[in-house]
Amino acid sequence: xxxxxxxxxxRAMLDEYVFNLRIYFGSKVFGVYLYNxxxxxxxxxxxxxxxxxxxxxxxFTDREIQALREMHRKLSKTFKFAKRxxxxxxxxxxxxxxxxxxxxxxxxxxxxLYSGHYDANYVTWWTLSKCGIGVESPEISKLSLETYxxxxxxNMDYNLNCYWxxxxxxxxxxxxxxxxxxxxxxMCRIMYTIKYGEVTSKVNxxxxxxxxxxxxxxTIVKEALRIREMSSSKSKYSSRFKRVKETKKFIKYxxxxxxxxxxxxxxxxxxxxxx
Numbered sequence: 622x623x624x625x626x627x628x629x630x631x632r633a634m635l636d637e638y639v640f641n642l643r644i645y646f647g648s649k650v651f652g653v654y655l656y657n658x659x660x661x662x663x664x665x666x667x668x669x670x671x672x673x674x675x676x677x678x679x680x681f682t683d684r685e686i687q688a689l690r691e692m693h694r695k696l697s698k699t700f701k702f703a704k705r706x707x708x709x710x711x712x713x714x715x716x717x718x719x720x721x722x723x724x725x726x727x728x729x730x731x732x733x734l735y736s737g738h739y740d741a742n743y744v745t746w747w748t749l750s751k752c753g754i755g756v757e758s759p760e761i762s763k764l765s766l767e768t769y770x771x772x773x774x775x776n777m778d779y780n781l782n783c784y785w786x787x788x789x790x791x792x793x794x795x796x797x798x799x800x801x802x803x804x805x806x807x808m809c810r811i812m813y814t815i816k817y818g819e820v821t822s823k824v825n826x827x828x829x830x831x832x833x834x835x836x837x838x839x840t841i842v843k844e845a846l847r848i849r850e851m852s853s854s855k856s857k858y859s860s861r862f863k864r865v866k867e868t869k870k871f872i873k874y875x876x877x878x879x880x881x882x883x884x885x886x887x888x889x890x891x892x893x894x895x896x
Contacts, residue, residue: 800868844857
């Protein structure tokens with residue numbers, strides 16, 4: 622059973638979470654599902670979030686949102702991993718839709734409850750449909766979730782050519798270890814998905830594509846893995862300025878790789894490849 626993939630260190634917390642949902646909200650809750658690191662079998666006790674989607678039969682009232690906030694607060698007092706829960710409260714009729722199609726919904730991130738948009742996108746739904754885990758909940762097949770790889774590619778098109786292209790203009794972000802790890806391993810995951818047609822953990826993606834990378838980029842990937850796995854306190858770069866340059870160079874390489882493989886007639890300016 623997929624539920625057996627849930628790490629023991631978070632099992633009691635998740636069981637308590639689901640139990641409290643049933644007590645507080647009864648039949649209004651359809652089920653709770655995990656995606657990303659736990660679902661992909663790549664949960665890291667030191668770094669990973671507990672990514673979840675709680676499916677509702679109908680939206681919470683304002684009063685119920687206050688009760689939900691209190692429920693999360695109590696959970697965080699009892700379980701250390703509760704503060705690392707990151708997830709959305711989506712109604713059944715919103716399943717499979719992306720943020721740009723949805724009205725603001727309730728989500729939990731950074732230890733707080735918000736109303737807005739968070740992580741409803743094609744990659745999220747694809748990962749949930751292929752690898753998701755229900756926590757004391759109906760099978761994922763009951764969600765009637767239809768996902769298509771073309772939509773995942775579309776999502777990556779936006780992420781690379783809009784989000785990451787704009788980030789390349791930043792003069793400060795890439796000086797931090799956190800941004801080097803996040804950006805480089807995200808690029809590796811995108812390349813892995815393009816090559817194999819499936820989603821995997823960032824670490825597995827980096828290790829899998831490493832042999833096929835040009836030699837120029839292997840050091841920056843190893844640096845990102847060093848930061849992620851805390852395998853050494855010593856950077857593989859003697860200069861942060863050089864590391865920033867190599868990080869941006871790798872991002873540009875992945876964007877070009879993506880566009881050349883999937884969007885030969887790209888509508889975006891080619892000036893990203895200069896420099």
